[in-house]
Amino acid sequence: MKLIRGLHNLRKEHQGCVATIGNFDGVHLGHQAILRQVKAKALELGLPSAVVVFEPQPREFFASSQAPARLTRFRDKVERLAAQGIDRILCLPFNQKLASLSGREFIERVLTQGLGVHYLVVGDDFRFGCDRAGDFALLQQVGQEAGFDVVNTTTFEVEAERVSSTRIRTVLAGSDFVLANKLLGVPYQIGGRVLHGRKLGRQLGVPTANLSLKDKQPALHGVYTVLLNTSDGLLHKGVANIGNRPTIDGVRPALEVHLFDFNGDLYGQRVQVTFCSKLRDEKRFSDVAALRDQIMHDLQNARDYFAQHSSQGIPLANGMSG
Known part of the structure; x- marks a missing residue:
């Protein structure tokens, strides 16, 4: 090509x-x-x-x-x-x-x-x-x-309806990843290079891989369970926040991913983030401590999600098994 x-x-x-x-x-x-x-x-x-x-x-x-x-x-x-x-x-x-x-x-x-x-x-x-x-x-x-x-x-x-980008945006807004993936023919993913950020996640005890969205408005906003593919082909489970990060007065949309039990260095790597389920909407918290408490809650909910799908043998929304 x-x-x-x-x-x-x-x-x-x-x-x-x-x-x-x-x-x-x-x-x-x-x-x-x-x-x-x-x-x-x-x-x-x-x-x-x-x-x-x-x-x-x-x-x-x-x-x-x-x-x-x-x-x-x-x-x-x-x-x-x-x-x-x-x-x-x-x-x-x-x-x-x-x-x-x-x-x-x-x-x-x-x-x-x-x-x-x-x-x-x-x-x-x-x-x-x-x-x-x-x-x-x-x-x-x-x-x-x-x-x-x-x-x-x-x-x-x-399902008796024309497949279009507009329809997929609507389906994603409703967090129906099973149907979105069916319309796309592949799991819904966002790819990009991992960049250095403000390191706030590291200060909160939840280091994140940060992907710039280059000022393009994403089709998703909120906190999600995700799978991240690294350049070496490995697949990692985690939690992602995609949006403007209102608690820290973020301006540009960004994608931040925390991986479970991961200690490697992803800076400079191109990765693919696959979205599995939505945990909650993005919102502004009263202070960083309240944000950290919510993040801990999000992480536990995400671990429960993956554990449930793995133990029950139910395919994840992207078609991969847990």
Whole structure:
């Protein structure tokens, strides 16, 4: 798989493909159905498959505070698209210049001149270009003029309802990880590199691995039982807080994970955090002592959760046994 960042990095050898366009946040089962559609046509035509994505996502650019929570960080999205067998990913930086292109200019610069698309798969509700004036009808019109086909995406349903990123956000907000994982096709995870933090957890006797969310609003808020995969492939049980940490006047969203019975050094490692169950909402405590008391309670509840699932042989919410 080749990741191409920006139109300026497209080369002549990148011309000619079967493509799709979208945010692909979560790369869920609905997205995977689209990718299969793209790959099948690419195989039929003997062309590479390509996915066009945006960073930041358009709604994050126009109204960051009202933008939907992210299901997947960019690096995780790229890895999941690659795992689906996509040949090329074109990531377009979404900025004022790109947003100012008319619908026809977007098609010409990105699809015809840039990628040399032979066949395009998009939803019939896809909108693009300045003021979102470009639509499916314009794509078909320009495609007919330029010599490439435009077809609608297939709809994928689970439990008689369309799988979408919006639906998964709603399911996660309700802490239904069994259904969320079913819609995603994989356990719900957040990945990232462990960074140095304020060391408050260590002062409280509960050291944490801290992952920056890079100012992206997460789909989860609160305290959760989690499993953490380290770079050496080991799996650890623990408790995570994800949110703004109001008791210590946190501003940026962060993910902090305390692992049970762990004494190693995770700084600098890329880890994956899998969410199993919600323990409680995040809240502000009167002082640090009250916060510590609650953390001790959270840790015991989490140990009870894992012990119960392990002793009863019940699969954890992510499909792994306890």
